[in-house]
Structure formats: C-alpha cells, structure tokens
Amino acid sequence: MNSTADFVAWFRSVAPYVNTFRGKVFVIGFSGDMVTDENFISFIHDINLLASLGVRLVLVYGARPQIHQRLRECHLEYKSAMGIDITDTASLQCAKEAIGRIHFEIEAQLSMGLPNSPMANAAIRVASGNFVTACPFGIIEGVDFMHTGKVRKVNVPAIKACLEQGNVVLISPLGYSPTGEIFNLTLENTATEVAIALNAEKLIFLLDSLKDNHSALNNEKLLPRELTVAQSKLFLQSKKNNAYALPDEIQKSLTCAIKACEGNVARTHLINRQTDGAILKELFTHYGIGCMISREALESLRKARIEDVGTILQLIEPLEADGILVRRNRELLEIEIDRFTVFEHDGMIIGCAALYPFPQENICELACLAIHPSYRNLGHGNQLLKTIEEITLSQGNDKLFVLTTHATHWFIEHGFIEVSLGELPKLKQDLYNYKRRSKVFMKTLKA
Numbered sequence: 123m124n125s126t127a128d129f130v131a132w133f134r135s136v137a138p139y140v141n142t143f144r145g146k147v148f149v150i151g152f153s154g155d156m157v158t159d160e161n162f163i164s165f166i167h168d169i170n171l172l173a174s175l176g177v178r179l180v181l182v183y184g185a186r187p188q189i190h191q192r193l194r195e196c197h198l199e200y201k202s203a204m205g206i207d208i209t210d211t212a213s214l215q216c217a218k219e220a221i222g223r224i225h226f227e228i229e230a231q232l233s234m235g236l237p238n239s240p241m242a243n244a245a246i247r248v249a250s251g252n253f254v255t256a257c258p259f260g261i262i263e264g265v266d267f268m269h270t271g272k273v274r275k276v277n278v279p280a281i282k283a284c285l286e287q288g289n290v291v292l293i294s295p296l297g298y299s300p301t302g303e304i305f306n307l308t309l310e311n312t313a314t315e316v317a318i319a320l321n322a323e324k325l326i327f328l329l330d331s332l333k334d335n336h337s338a339l340n341n342e343k344l345l346p347r348e349l350t351v352a353q354s355k356l357f358l359q360s361k362k363n364n365a366y367a368l369p370d371e372i373q374k375s376l377t378c379a380i381k382a383c384e385g386n387v388a389r390t391h392l393i394n395r396q397t398d399g400a401i402l403k404e405l406f407t408h409y410g411i412g413c414m415i416s417r418e419a420l421e422s423l424r425k426a427r428i429e430d431v432g433t434i435l436q437l438i439e440p441l442e443a444d445g446i447l448v449r450r451n452r453e454l455l456e457i458e459i460d461r462f463t464v465f466e467h468d469g470m471i472i473g474c475a476a477l478y479p480f481p482q483e484n485i486c487e488l489a490c491l492a493i494h495p496s497y498r499n500l501g502h503g504n505q506l507l508k509t510i511e512e513i514t515l516s517q518g519n520d521k522l523f524v525l526t527t528h529a530t531h532w533f534i535e536h537g538f539i540e541v542s543l544g545e546l547p548k549l550k551q552d553l554y555n556y557k558r559r560s561k562v563f564m565k566t567l568k569a
Contacts, residue, residue: 143323147179147320147321150182151325151326152309152327153184153328157185168401169232180316183225184295184309185220186207203262203265203267204263208267209268211268213269225292248290248292250291255275256296256305258305269306270305271299275319276316314382318381322388323387325379327393330395331371344369344372347414348420349413350419375392379392389416391404391405392413394412397411421465421466421467422466423463423465423509425463426460428456434455434464437492438450438490461478462474463477463513465505472493476488479519482547484520523541523565524538530563533565539565
C-alpha cells in the first residue's frame with residue numbers, strides 16, 4: 123500500500139466481510155500436493171487469521187500423492203477407474219500410513235506459535251476424530267473398488283460441538299463403517315458431504331489446475347468469475363465435446379460445487395492454490411480472484427429503498443464533484459427515492475439510475491446514471507439503461523431523453539440522437555441550466 127490512508131481505506135473495506143463471516147462455517151478442501159508445497163505455511167497463516175476473526179473452520183485434506191508414493195516404496199501398483207483409485211487390502215494399509223503421517227504434519231503446522239510471525243499467540247486447537255461414516259463405493263460397470271468408499275453419514279453434532287469450543291476441525295480422507303471397516307475416500311466427496319451436512323456458509327476448494335487459468339486453444343479463462351448452479355450445469359455440458367476439455371480436477375470440483383449448492387451450501391469457491399493469500403483475496407475482496415458458484419444469480423436490478431439513500435450518495439458524490447452529475451442533497455434524494463433503480467451485486471449497490479416521467483408528452487427523463495468505478499466497462503450500465511427503457515415503456519411512454527456533459531458518445535452508441543432544447547417538455551425547458559450547457563439526447567423506444 124502506498125500510504126497510511128490507503129491502509130485505513132482498505133482496512134475499513136474489509137469490515138463488512140469480518141462482520142458477515144464471524145460465526146459462519148467454512149469447509150476448506152485442499153490436496154496432498156498442497157501440503158508438500160513450500161507455500162503451505164502461508165496457507166496456515168491465513169487459516170490462523172480466519173480463525174482469529176471468528177470463522178468456524180473445517181479443513182478436509184487429500185493425500186493422493188502421498189499414498190502413491192507409499193505404494194511405490196512398497197513396490198505396489200495403484201489401479202484406478204473413472205478417475206478414482208481402487209483400494210485393495212495392501213493399498214489400504216499404505217493409505218492409512220500415508221494419511222496418518224500427513225495428518226500429524228498438518229496438526230503440527232496448525233500448532234505453531236512462533237513469536238514475530240503471523241502465528242504468534244495463535245493457540246489454535248485442532249480437533250479430529252471419526253466424524254465420517256463411510257460405505258463401499260461398490261462395483262461400478264464391473265469394477266470392484268474394494269476399500270475405496272464414499273461418505274454415508276456425517277456426525278454433525280460432534281463437529282458442531284468442536285467448532286463451538288473454538289476448535290479447527292481437521293478431517294482426513296478416511297471413513298469408518300459401523301462394522302469397523304476403514305474406507306479410502308476422495309477429498310472432493312468428503313468435503314462436499316461435510317459441507318452439506320453442516321449447512322456450511324462456504325465450501326472452498328484450492329485447486330492446482332487453476333494455476334494457469336486459461337485454455338490452450340484461445341487463452342480464454344478456464345472458469346468464469348461467477349456461475350449459478352444452472353449456468354454451471356450448462357458450462358460443464360458445453361465442455362464435454364470440447365477438444366480442450368476442463369482438467370479433471372476442475373470437472374470434479376465444479377460437479378461437487380453444484381451438488382453442494384443444491385444441498386443448501388450458500389456459496390462454493392474454486393480458487394488457485396498457487397496464489398499467495400488466495401483465500402483472503404477471494405473472501406475479503408468484492409470481486410474475488412477465483413470462481414464462485416451460487417444457487418441464484420448474485421446480480422439484481424430493483425427499485426431503490428429509503429435505506430439505500432446513503433449508499434447512493436456515496437456512489438454519486440464523486441461524479442457530482444467532477445461536474446458529471448447535478449448535485450443532489452440527502453433530503454432531495456429521500457424525497458425522490460422512488461424514482462431510482464439500483465443495480466445490486468452480492469448485497470452491494472454498484473449502480474443507480476433515476477427516471478422522471480412527463481406523462482402529458484409521453485416522455486421520460488433518464489438522470490443520475492452512475493456505476494461504481496470498480497465495475498465500469500462490464501456491461502452494467504447497459505443493463506441499467508435497458509431496465510430504465512422497459513420501465514418507460516411499461517408506463518405508456520415511448521421516448522426517453524437525457525441531459526449530459528460528459529457521456530455523449532456512450533448515449534449515441536446506445537441509440538440516442540442529439541436534439542434541440544425545444545424538443546424537451548416545457549417544464550424541463552424552464553428548468554434548463556444554461557451554465558452547465560448540457561447536451562440533449564433523445565431515443566424513441568419500441569415495444
């Protein structure tokens with residue numbers, strides 16, 4: 123940051139997220155590859171920060187590379203089908219050894235309390251146990267997966283009791299059956315089922331495949347920034363016959379994200395594990411750095427309410443200071459709030475526009491069109507304009523005019539034509555500010 127003022131502004135900007143996340147359950151899934159990465163310690167620091175902010179954390183880890191390494195050490199081959207490892211008796215023994223070792227390593231990292239480090243005075247307590255009941259994956263298309271399993275049930279009361287005591291819950295990719303059998307589980311299945319069972323606020327997958335978030339064919343991003351469940355299904359379907367299909371890890375995680383959101387998990391995030399501070403950047407910035415999947419669209423256009431006045435003022439005041447918009451004080455805005463439409467993204471108002479009808483002339487005025495600087499050039503202004511045009515038509519009016527000093531080209535590009543002052547309604551002509559010398563543009567609307 124360039125100055126103390128920048129730091130203060132940033133610190134204030136994260137306050138809403140801190141308040142929202144406190145006491146919420148986040149399930150975070152990460153692979154065995156990540157545990158062996160030199161940047162894993164930075165991830166642990168970020169986990170410590172989330173815990174200190176009151177987030178209730180459930181960490182679910184994978185151990186596939188460690189299991190494969192142990193198999194090689196024992197001169198055993200690993201077999202797989204449909205992208206899932208087949209676990210025979212010998213492989214299960216290797217899995218238990220590898221998972222046990224990695225489990226203790228993660229606990230050791232979480233237990234650090236070095237002075238002069240982000241872990242100073244952390245005192246994270248780690249809880250783990252037989253939280254997951256498993257059953258056999260079964261025989262699929264003639265393939266017996268033997269000791270490979272899937273989640274059957276999650277001991278929700280036990281996990282919640284640990285979380286309420288302030289513990290970070292650590293869950294391994296092993297499940298246990300009522301008959302005492304042990305099953306090797308996948309990270310994705312375990313994290314998803316745990317998140318659904320806990321009604322988690324967020325399920326987060328840290329992925330290696332997003333290191334280079336572009337396809338080899340056309341340099342387009344592998345994943346959009348946001349997807350609804352319906353969009354995710356269409357997205358996966360569209361990629362099935364693509365020569366440059368999504369990496370298997372992303373396909374699995376996206377499929378799990380859909381299931382999680384359909385199972386009442388509020389949001390699922392897929393982010394690049396290679397990015398330093400990936401979780402913090404995704405969770406504590408409005409736009410994030412990964413792909414967020416939600417049940418419904420995060421964007422909405424709606425009529426403004428009286429409680430929106432303060433936010434609208436913050437949005438338009440910089441434009442008023444630059445002379446782009448006519449000044450409106452709070453009292454006037456409160457009186458005219460019913461004229462405003464706002465563009466909301468994930469609970470934050472990022473745009474607004476006002477509509478003033480002149481019914482005798484069957485014409486309306488578009489005013490106070492503003493988009494937050496961070497969200498310009500993303501099509502939000504187009505969506506606001508389209509909505510204003512639809513409202514104009516619904517009121518029985520067929521013309522829309524605007525007075526502007528700075529955005530002449532934008533309105534021309536959207537079908538407006540410059541007209542003379544005499545074509546405005548008589549009342550608007552009488553109120554025209556000759557000092558601003560605004561240009562008048564008009565558009566004839568078609569139903």
